[in-house]
Amino acid sequence: MKTKTNFLRQGRIRYMASLFVTAALFTGSITMAQRPGGGAPPSIKDATVDAIVKEGTENSQLEKLAHELMDGIGPRLVGSPKMKQANDWAVAKYTGWGITARNEKWGEWRGWDRGITHIDMVAPWTKSLEGTQLAWSPSTGGKTVTGETVIIPDLADSIAFQQWLPSVKGKFVLVSMAQPTGRPDYNWDEFGTKESIEKMKKQRTEQTQAWARRISKTGYNARTLAAALENAGALGVVQCNWSNGFGVNKIFSANTKKTPTVDLALEDYGLLYRLTESGSKPQISVRADSKETGVQPTFNTIAEIKGSEKPDEYVILSAHFDSWDGGTGATDNGTGTLTMMEAMRILKKILPNPKRTILVGHWGSEEQGLNGSRAFVEDHPEIVNNLQALFNQDNGTGRVSNISGQGFLHSYEYINRWLSRVPGDIRQHITTSFPGSPGGGGSDFASFLAAGAPAFSLSSLGWSYGNYTWHTNRDTYDKIVFDDVRNNAILTAILAYMASEDSAKSSREKSVLPINPRTGKPGEWPSPTKATRKGGLN
Template sequence: MKKLYILFGFAIGLIALQGQAQNSQEVIDAIVKEANDNSQLERLAHEMLDVIGPRLVGTPQMKQAHDWAVGTFQSWGVDAKNERWGEWRGWERGITHIDMLEPRVQSLQGMQLAWNPSTGSKGVKAEVVVMPNKILDSMGFQKWLPTVKGKLVMVSMKQPTGRPDYNWEEFATEESFEKMKSDRDEQTKQWRQNIRNTGYNSRTIIAALEEAGAAGIISCNWSRGFGVNKIFSARTKAIPTVDVELEDYTMLYRLAEYGNKPVVKIVAESKELGRVPTFNTIAELKGTEKPDEYIVLSAHFDSWDGATGATDNGTGSLVMMEAMRLLKKFYPNPKRTIIVGLWGSEEQGLNGSRSFVEDHPEVVDGLQALFNQDNGTGRVVRISGGGFLNSYDYISRWLYPVPQDIKTHIETDFPGLPGGGGSDYASFLAKGAPAFNLSALNWSYWNYTWHTNRDTYDKIVFDDVRSNAILTAILAYMASEDPEKSSREKIVLPINPRTGEQRTWPTPRSPQRDGMKD
């Protein structure tokens, strides 16, 4: 009789496990079907990127994006709020016109940099000059410096070619390609030494030129691709700084070098808005059984504003929003609490996520897993265990039910090494919490869309983004349902081959909460 009771209990348990597995598969199948048949990604991308646009910290567009995200989550029945973590310099971009007036008339392709001082509608008109190409020492530079008064000064090297290396590699002879690279390397070395000889570096020299009376600064931060430049922030206090695309920049440079005395007019309008609050958008599905344990879906919401921030990190934000929509629809009562964190001011140093880590130790302490996506529009192709000894056990369990057409592209690295701070998962990882980056195929990300003037909606590969949303939703579901708590046991880190010293676990860093100090 005792054996019968044991067998009966075992049978009941087996039936329960089978039923649980069946229910899990039904949820996963429903998530996959909804994501493929009724994706909201295109509509969300249009509203975020085309209507709101770039999301530079401190701008009205950033706050508009936060409010839009909260409203969108709430329309799905998901609790959401904007959580203030600091203040920043408020600024709003206006129009930019850059026109060459002499020796002929031509409108130039370029834009003002972020937080650029406004020229007003009248603009600034002046002759363009280049830096001397043979500065021997700081005394010689100081003698030349007064000549910039009333001039627009070009502060970037004249690139020897506007063709990316892959174009040379395809069409040039091997000898020609190698010669070009050698000449460019030597020119770059000489340019950098020339700047060092001034007594300044490429950043501090801007203040010296402004103090000497320059009318404005013209730069070219070429990103080694056709028509693509990286757009960051201005370092001037009262005069305009514009970035001009390589094709026009090198033309201006040659005109100035040959003595043709080009004259350019810059109209770069903007508004200073004083101190403005900064936020993270936090959406939440409260856990029913283990509400004090958390799954966090992580992406930074802010961008630079050379374009609309489509792949850095509009796509990551879209993945997390769509994953939460899917979870709310088919898993509305999760066992553990599921949070979406759309972080502010990642671009200035992970400030939003670092603030959340400081302000919410209970989430860090109760973290079951964080999944972060940040490097472009491509499908996820790599997941690392982040230096957690037993990460293989639980991540493999969570990956198991992911559809094969998604999973087949993913390489795993267990136990891996902890990330050093390139994206928001590192804010949690530094606290020893299990935070994992979903690394994506780059689609020429580093040259063509990362922080550039070409990071726009048309660069999104929606098939890949849709796969990432499915992957993220299933990982979150499986991590929530897992009866076991994820282990935080760390590996003994190996020797760094560059230094010969043992690697150390990343340490937490405090955020910059006051952007007016920049």
């Protein structure tokens, strides 16, 4: 029989524990797993988990898949022949593994096929320039066009700019600021003196502000300025969208419809800018052989391992398949794609008859606004309403380091239960936060989250993703860290296994979101956004 003292002591312990959980839930941040070196508790032994780890470690197909996708097919711009080739390749791979797969049409997009781009400086001396045309840029009509370069001038106002505008006819117009340094800040911080670092940053800030004022005084923004130059007869628009790293530029889409838009590497652009500014009248020649291919159907690639006991309940593995095409889309989102394909391959071999249906979605047109996944959510309410969990990966090649509860009040209970089977050498890298806040966008899990479904992002370590590979000309095979991707494929397979076999249905109860300081009211759950079903045609 318990004494009164012991009873009161245990009551106080329960009371303090409940205070901790309540306070942590109120602030939206319970950290449940430890960071590296924190001594994560030992995993629960599980023969299926052991088999998953063994298959993913000893028989990994990741390098082969990466070579076929990134090297063999290349970038996967929505509406391009490469995107459709990738869709068909994925269906063939899944079929070869004995997994049912299909391409599911969700919309249409402007078709465009990137051809070869040649950009050369031909005066005052000869140099081949590093650059490429932007996505959906017009071609040069099967010929090489040559012209002088000019810089957007610093004029008094939009009236003065309109008076200058006819002078661009027959010329290439430089529309970006010339960067004062091509060295990233970390390089300056490592080697520069305090005085030189401060001087460089001050110069860059002043130059950036001055350039913004210069563009503003034209009366246009970046999008409308390109169209105005084109309509005035410019041969082309030349930019440099530097990404703050050695030799790396962001490559997005063109804002012209008749003349090409090209992006040049920082120093090649700087060379042209300096020569133009000094009155040397440099000339460049451009040949861009892209092709318009008309309106093209767009697809999501869907594959599934049918559930044996609860086939109408679902676990979804999620990654967008499309990419920008400055590089080969290796880390955005080739590595997420490989993670999910390899996890499905492993699961088919180790868990051929899961309790729930395990489905993988390789989404199209994520880069233009989550369109493929939003369309799937609209088209398949029967799946979304019966979703046990979705796991999405989309931020580079690094090993998974964070999982948030995305605002679901009881997510800590089932996520941590599933993570308990993950081997310690994988789990030790992961920090979890519960209940967290729902992601409003950024990747495809948000499409499902907005519909109230338990969808989670497997967020990865950076590996300089933001500067060096996200939407850049350097997002290529060589940036893949295969040990980290192997880690992620094994983790994903284990999480899918645990979610599939769980006897309980995952709770969808939402937490009360923190107060929005702008409104003074609790935050609101994201609402569904309609997919753009016909894009790129305006």
